[in-house]
Amino acid sequence: MTDFALPELPYAAGALEPVISARTLDFHWGKHHRAYVANLNGALKGSGLEGETLENIIAKSAGKPELTAVFNNAAQAWNHAFFWQCLAPNGGDAAFEASGAAAAEITRAFGSLAAFKEQFAAAAVGQFGSGWAWLVRNPDGALAIAKTANADNPLAHGAKPLFTLDVWEHAYYLDYQNRRVDFAKAVLDRLANWAFVAKRLSGEA
Numbered sequence: 001m002t003d004f005a006l007p008e009l010p011y012a013a014g015a016l017e018p019v020i021s022a023r024t025l026d027f028h029w030g031k032h033h034r035a036y037v038a039n040l041n042g043a044l045k046g047s048g049l050e051g052e053t054l055e056n057i058i059a060k061s062a063g064k065p066e067l068t069a070v071f072n073n074a075a076q077a078w079n080h081a082f083f084w085q086c087l088a089p090n091g092g093d094a095a096f097e098a099s100g101a102a103a104a105e106i107t108r109a110f111g112s113l114a115a116f117k118e119q120f121a122a123a124a125v126g127q128f129g130s131g132w133a134w135l136v137r138n139p140d141g142a143l144a145i146a147k148t149a150n151a152d153n154p155l156a157h158g159a160k161p162l163f164t165l166d167v168w169e170h171a172y173y174l175d176y177q178n179r180r181v182d183f184a185k186a187v188l189d190r191l192a193n194w195a196f197v198a199k200r201l202s203g204e205a
């Protein structure tokens with residue numbers, strides 16, 4: 001069986017400055033994400049889930065106490081790989097209209113980009129402790145904002161993740177200290193990868 005590998009970042013470590021520093025990205029991707037992948041490979045041995053896709057491992061380990069370590073590390077490996085794709089050096093407001101279908105769906109679901117950002121930032125700030133804020137498509141087709149604790153992921157609840165923000169302190173503490181709301185707003189304003197959200201909506205990604 002081939003171990004999971006740490007995916008490369010889709011941009012240089014300094015490409016998201018000044019919103020996310022190269023130092024933060026070096027630690028976040030190079031230490032935290034790397035550790036989740038390594039720990040997943042260790043936890044999978046003897047679990048019965050060796051050789052499965054990451055998505056299947058998340059689905060099959062969710063809610064199983066004996067597979068908690070597998071679930072936590074698989075979900076964190078998936079969440080981080082997804083998070084990197086949700087960011088882009090020239091994203092945010094400047095890229096919203098050009099995303100076409102994503103802009104239309106966000107506007108239809110939330111009223112405006114400003115209203116979406118306000119609700120999403122509120123979810124990011126309202127997640128008590130470590131976790132993630134999400135834009136998801138629910139099984140009924142509706143777009144919704146969600147938050148999950150620790151490693152948890154909408155895939156384990158039947159929803160399709162479209163966009164996420166990591167709100168663990170390791171995601172922002174070096175750059176923003178305790179100011180999670182400033183981190184959330186800066187990412188939404190300047191880094192949100194709306195072209196990627198459009199691909200998630202269309203099924204292309």
Ligand code: MN3
Pocket residue numbers: 028032080166168170171
């Ligand atoms: Mn993280």
